[in-house]
Amino acid sequence: MGILEKITKSIGLNKEINLEEYMNAVEMENVDVLHEAADFYVKPIALESENDVNIIMEELKAKNIILLNVSPMSKQPNKLRQIIDNIKMHITKINGDIARIDNDKILLTPSKVKIVKSKKK
Secondary structure (H helix, E strand, O other), X not given: OOHHHHHHHHOOOOOOOOHHHHHHHHOOOOOOOOOOOOOOOEEEEEOOOOOXXXXXXXXXXXXXXXXXXXXXXXXXXXXXXXXXXXXXHHHHHOOOEEEEOOOOEEEEEOOOOOOOOOOOO
């Protein structure tokens, strides 16, 4: 008896699992097998070059919230500042919001989603 069989029997599953079929299903693109489809997503994106700005803008147009990791660009502070200024202009145009979480993370929201920036007293 294999490990997979032992696990499935120990949790009360008697149905045989076709491992190859399961792995193919897991590897399907754009399919979240653990959850139902959502209207919008929170997506982590690493800012590695100016080209990533286009990806960010597309995600914001799709109403997704972006958790932006800027650490890959931290060695180029002038370039990073220029890119962030460009992103801020776009965020303002679409009526979204932007907030720094820490030195490496920035939260970006699409239109009509605002970030509460004051701490509760």
